[in-house]
Amino acid sequence: MTPNLPDTTAPGGKSTNIFPKEKIPTKNDDAEENYAEELPQLGPLLASRFRNGCCSTKLVKKRFPILQWLPAYRRQYFLEDIVAGLTVGLTVIPQGIAYAVVANLEPQYGLYSAFMGCFVYFVFGCCKDITIGPTAILSLMVQIHVANLGPAFAILSAFLTGCLVLLLGLLNLGFLVQFISVPVTAGFTSAAAITIASGQVKSLLGLPGKSNEFIESWVNVFRYIHLTRLWDALLGIGSIVILLLMMQLKNLDGRWKVLGKYLSLSRNAMIVIGATVLAYLLSKNGNSPFQLTGNVTSGLPPIQLPPFSTIVNNQTYAFADMVSELGTSVIALPMIAILECVAIAKAFSKGKTIDASQEMIALGLCNIAGSFFSSMPVTGSFTRSAVNNSSGVRTPAGGVTTGILVLLALGLLTSTFYYIPKASLAAVIITAMFFMVEFHAAAEIWRTKKIDIIPYLATLIFCLVLGLEYGIIVGIGINLCFVLYLTSRPQVFHRIERINSVDLLIVTPDQSLVYSSAEYLKYRVLKLFQQNPVDLVVIEGSAVSYIDTTVAKILAGIVDDLAVQGRPVYFWNWKRSVQNTMLRLDTQRFVPLFKRGETLVEIVKCWTLTNPIEA
Incomplete structure (x- = not known):
């Protein structure tokens, strides 16, 4: 399995590639060009990590803290x-x-x-x-x-x-x-x-x-x-x-x-x-x-x-x-x-x-x-x-x-x-x-975030009734259910803009996307489009730092569903590592759709050049 690549865009706008042999596609790459990446040689990499990590003086001192404080x-x-x-x-x-x-x-x-x-x-x-x-x-x-x-x-x-x-x-x-x-x-x-x-x-x-x-x-x-x-x-x-x-x-x-x-x-x-x-x-x-x-x-x-x-x-x-x-x-x-x-x-x-x-x-x-x-x-x-x-x-x-x-x-x-x-x-x-007994914590939790009182009370009650081992498992389970729900229901913000007589629906998810949130994202995007039939749909991904295979497939499905209705989708300001995940799924489909660094005006202009009648 090929690992996702980190975002390598430097603050000044220049790209710095930590994998020297890897080809990172940009917006200027030809859509027909096959996308492939070469990983560094495994043997030299492991040897370097072993020399610099496992046997280093720093690691020895880290594992034996007495060597740090005793000399002083x-x-x-x-x-x-x-x-x-x-x-x-x-x-x-x-x-x-x-x-x-x-x-x-x-x-x-x-x-x-x-x-x-x-x-x-x-x-x-x-x-x-x-x-x-x-x-x-x-x-x-x-x-x-x-x-x-x-x-x-x-x-x-x-x-x-x-x-x-x-x-x-x-x-x-x-x-x-x-x-x-x-x-x-x-x-x-x-x-x-x-x-x-x-x-x-x-x-x-x-x-x-x-x-x-x-x-x-x-x-x-x-x-x-x-x-x-x-x-x-x-x-x-x-x-x-x-x-x-x-x-x-x-x-x-x-x-x-x-x-x-x-x-x-x-x-x-x-x-x-x-x-x-x-x-x-x-x-x-x-x-x-x-x-x-x-x-x-x-x-x-x-x-x-x-x-x-x-x-x-x-x-x-x-x-x-x-x-x-x-x-x-x-x-x-x-x-x-x-x-x-x-x-x-x-x-x-x-x-x-x-x-x-x-x-x-x-x-x-x-x-x-x-x-x-x-x-x-x-x-x-x-x-x-x-x-x-x-x-x-x-x-x-x-x-x-x-x-x-x-x-x-x-x-x-x-x-x-x-x-x-x-x-x-x-x-x-x-x-x-x-x-x-942290009853004061109950008041603090209630004052800060009322819903958090549920795992507190659940843990307390089940520990008293069932025993400590089972009670804490119940509490952690309830808390994880909250986390899973939040990850499966990301906030999806949207706005409508009109630029050069072209109506745009700009959709912005507020967190990274995993398989549990994929269908919900698709549902929200398609519903927003039905409520606001516009010329262009732009999915803005500046807050998305991670997606998985399921999300990549769902995003491809959104592109296909809107293409049936004659409406293109652009992915605007998505991080390089997230782009790479989508490109590994389908290079030809996604390369023309990425817009990183362009303004909305430039996106609209690019689209009108290829779609003069619709515009």
Whole structure:
């Protein structure tokens, strides 16, 4: 298949041909002349691209961003990165344990997931603010599989997620993220936050039972509400109140400003530590009023291959069986992981260009490496990245400190995790979810473009009712239907002009044309001609930068249909690349019809010279 050629008309009006051996027809070419183009030699072209692209220093630095920022690293950055890394570490430890609970995993899996991504992103990541680790949304998405089948499926999910994300990054498919619109993202994020918070009400009140999905969570709450444990409820609700109050400390002024900032940043760690100390002291006095996290396996995770087979309830699952059980999450998890990570990178880019493909490569490697350390799927965390940014991190080296702190916690502090009350972890998660529900986005979307509220509400509702994987697919599907409709119904402007006693119908489509819009364009042109029977029809194509084979055939059909009625059609100001597509379909037909650069007066004059009677 011969590729379309780019428009090579320079601003000054001169033609510059990037394919030296190619013949580009102009308006002066003879209509009988055969049109053909010669592509450059494939071998030399590939060799040149390989020398200049694949093995270039520029590409190596692009794929290993550490080679760009590390040589420029300054000594004063070191202390700032250490402080930021420690602050994030104090946040990720309680969050990691909490998100493991969300995923129905033992608490240590949250910490297993929190360190390897920090080290890998240090080498391959572009954004200094991003911290890679477990997140509430991904934890919720693997929850249903873990609840029924065990941790092996969460670890395999991390490996498969990493492989797919890495593949997409290597293929430079970062642009795919653009197909997930802001309304869909806002609806999904809000639904995930509501679902996660709903699932933690059980632990907040000390209720029994399971709660995986939104509806199931509230059914469980109302079924067992009479079994609410007073002390768990008091601790949980009190923790939420304290967390919300501590958030306001960052607004202090004067000499208390710095202290208030760091107290606010470390609020999660302080609540968990305070609740743990309280539970420990009460247990030493023979009291156990709270539901506790329980035993946390001490030590570092074993380094081993991801589980490509497993045994659950005496039933052996081969690799294909495991992938089948994971179902749509094999696609949904990578998509959500990419969306979160790239969105955070854009949020903290401060106007700089973000290489989405490189972020995908880094994220894929983080998940693959983590799966060898019993990690569940990970991605960038909104909360911890914001903490990292506000703590003054200067480079991705801050993540190394976070990773080391998590490893120290695994090696030295796991015995103290036993006394962490579940209610305090639930309070930490619920409080974080308060600010992830993007109801303000609904008002903004409604104010900006009312029709966009449909994919927002559809995503929100279907995520809550059907689950996150299916909900976001529904939202994206609805959004794509809008896009397809717009591409199939281009705006077609028209005007009637009279020049030298000749009536012209000038039709102007406002966008590129693809197969879905071809018949509509033909219908509009012929209907406009029927309503305005003129001497000449001019289709103006300055806004059309692309057409496909179907459109080219339909344009030829328009020429034929109007020729039957004795009315010629001219194509005015069409881009060279679009002309080439039409010429490859039928050179003899289209060459005389192209008018590029002429005025309407010149077009009319050209026509009257060949049609004196009609004129």
